[in-house]
Amino acid sequence: xxxxxxxxxxxxxxxxxxxxxxxxxxxxxxxxxxxxxxxxxxxxxxxxxxxxxxxxxxxxxxxxxxxxxxxxxxxxxxxxxxxxxxxxxxxxx
Amino acid sequence: xxxxxxxxxxxxxxxxxxxxxxxxxxxxxxxxxxxxxxxxxxxxxxxxxxxxxxxxxxxxxxxxxxxxxxxxxxxxxxxxxxxxxxxxxxxxxxxxxxxxxxxxxxxxxxxxxxxxxxxxxxxxxxxxxxxxxxxxxxxxxxxxxxxxxxxxxxxxxxxxxxxxxxxxxxxxxxxxxxxxxxxxxxxxxxxxxxxxxxxxxxxxxxxxxxxxxxxxxxxxxxxxxxxxxxxxxxxxxxxxxxxxxxxxxxxxxxxxxxxxxxxxxxxxxxxxxxxxxxxxxxxxxxxxxxxxxxxxxxxxxxxxxxxxxxxxxxxxxxxxxxxxxxxxxxxxxxxxxxxxxxxxxxxxxxxxxxxxxxxxxxxxxxxxxxxxxxxxxxxxxxxxxxxxxxxxxxxxxxxxxxxxxxxx
Numbered sequence: 001x002x003x004x005x006x007x008x009x010x011x012x013x014x015x016x017x018x019x020x021x022x023x024x025x026x027x028x029x030x031x032x033x034x035x036x037x038x039x040x041x042x043x044x045x046x047x048x049x050x051x052x053x054x055x056x057x058x059x060x061x062x063x064x065x066x067x068x069x070x071x072x073x074x075x076x077x078x079x080x081x082x083x084x085x086x087x088x089x090x091x092x093x
Numbered sequence: 094x095x096x097x098x099x100x101x102x103x104x105x106x107x108x109x110x111x112x113x114x115x116x117x118x119x120x121x122x123x124x125x126x127x128x129x130x131x132x133x134x135x136x137x138x139x140x141x142x143x144x145x146x147x148x149x150x151x152x153x154x155x156x157x158x159x160x161x162x163x164x165x166x167x168x169x170x171x172x173x174x175x176x177x178x179x180x181x182x183x184x185x186x187x188x189x190x191x192x193x194x195x196x197x198x199x200x201x202x203x204x205x206x207x208x209x210x211x212x213x214x215x216x217x218x219x220x221x222x223x224x225x226x227x228x229x230x231x232x233x234x235x236x237x238x239x240x241x242x243x244x245x246x247x248x249x250x251x252x253x254x255x256x257x258x259x260x261x262x263x264x265x266x267x268x269x270x271x272x273x274x275x276x277x278x279x280x281x282x283x284x285x286x287x288x289x290x291x292x293x294x295x296x297x298x299x300x301x302x303x304x305x306x307x308x309x310x311x312x313x314x315x316x317x318x319x320x321x322x323x324x325x326x327x328x329x330x331x332x333x334x335x336x337x338x339x340x341x342x343x344x345x346x347x348x349x350x351x352x353x354x355x356x357x358x359x360x361x362x363x364x365x366x367x368x369x370x371x372x373x374x375x376x377x378x379x380x381x382x383x384x385x386x387x388x389x390x391x392x393x394x395x396x397x398x399x400x401x402x403x404x405x406x407x408x409x410x411x412x413x414x415x416x417x418x419x420x421x422x423x424x425x426x427x428x429x430x431x432x433x434x435x436x437x438x439x440x441x442x443x444x445x446x447x448x449x450x451x452x453x454x455x456x457x458x459x460x461x462x463x464x465x466x467x468x469x470x471x472x473x474x475x476x477x478x479x480x481x482x483x484x485x486x487x488x489x490x491x492x493x494x495x496x497x498x499x500x501x
Contacts, residue, residue, distance in 0.1 A: 015153070019154040019157055039154055047157070050220065053216065
């Protein structure tokens with residue numbers, strides 16, 4: 001896992017947690033499509049959020065999952081959390 | 094009120110054609126459990142559905158959120174719609190509803206999540222556990238997949254619930270819903286589901302598939318459980334005629350009762366359920382050509398059923414069959430599957446057999462032990478649920494002429 005969370009990472013985890021709907025092309029430009037347009041309801045996002053947390057060893061605030069309605073919003077929320085953790089680690093103890 | 098589509102997932106046949114081919118020929122789907130090792134359990138036989146690959150039939154989107162019973166139900170619903178020649182997107186969403194029955198919910202899914210909870214911790218439990226186990230989930234998933242927003246619900250009454258669901262759908266058609274999907278699929282052949290079933294103390298502990306489930310036999314010793322069921326498409330007769338749909342037959346009458354308190358000395362409710370169903374259909378006992386029995390294979394319960402049938406039809410007064418001897422008892426799936434079998438029997442003019450059973454003479458029942466050709470106009474389907482539920486449904490051959498009274 002690199003330092004930044006990418007759309008490819010998200011796509012892999014969405015597929016693992018919630019599969020893909022018929023007729024939805026996840027290989028297209030999905031960054032600004034709404035999750036519900038992509039066939040993912042709130043539980044699918046929640047489920048994917050848990051996998052992100054487990055894989056990256058982070059804890060996402062509830063709002064990151066309930067208020068991110070597009071892949072871009074969720075990716076930004078994850079990266080914000082990653083860089084904050086990075087900053088905390090870099091800071092002298 | 095007519096059935097225009099049937100979807101079947103049964104241990105002796107996946108799909109209507111395979112199921113009927115096996116059932117009319119007396120081919121059983123009962124065997125030793127293969128999906129987990131049953132060696133340490135007191136009961137080891139079941140009617141398992143073989144060769145069902147969910148991802149051949151369903152989008153990957155549905156797989157992480159569905160128990161096996163829901164996958165089977167979704168596919169059976171797809172098949173029923175295709176059989177009826179109905180594309181849901183062509184009908185208004187609020188004109189289509191779904192009523193299913195459920196007896197146990199999604200045990201296998203739940204077992205997997207419990208395992209994750211204890212082995213890995215709460216962060217690993219699927220968010221889909223919130224509904225995947227739930228009794229109402231088959232109705233919900235079928236309605237979402239097909240855009241069916243009309244009156245929907247779920248009934249829980251063990252075997253009887255399967256008939257109750259179909260007749261609840263009939264009620265919705267009468268109130269004006271254009272089309273209903275109804276029926277039930279149950280499946281809990283996993284260790285957790287198995288111990289739950291064992292707690293009923295009604296499971297046969299025999300290891301011989303030909304001797305394990307013997308309703309109305311002196312060697313009756315409990316039942317073999319199975320998985321599966323059937324989903325039916327229901328329409329008002331005039332609507333089905335209007336689109337030139339093939340009708341399998343009519344749901345003509347329904348009766349449902351609850352048993353009195355044990356040891357009350359009052360008569361069990363099955364007899365009255367039969368009489369209510371005949372009265373609702375407006376048929377006399379001698380107009381019923383075959384009875385599909387509940388067939389508990391517990392001596393006291395067999396005796397109650399034999400007495401109820403005898404009281405209405407007389408000694409050996411009607412052919413009685415239990416094709417569930419080839420599938421095991423499917424809980425809520427059993428009633429809808431028997432309705433399907435009854436309609437297919439009427440269509441072919443052949444009563445499917447009750448396999449392996451040597452009927453005890455004291456029951457005075459005409460048990461159909463080999464496939465029996467017969468001119469069938471009407472059939473009675475019985476189902477009882479653990480705890481006192483009794484339901485009876487009369488199905489009738491399709492009419493060739495429109496009903497002058499206007500049948501809804």
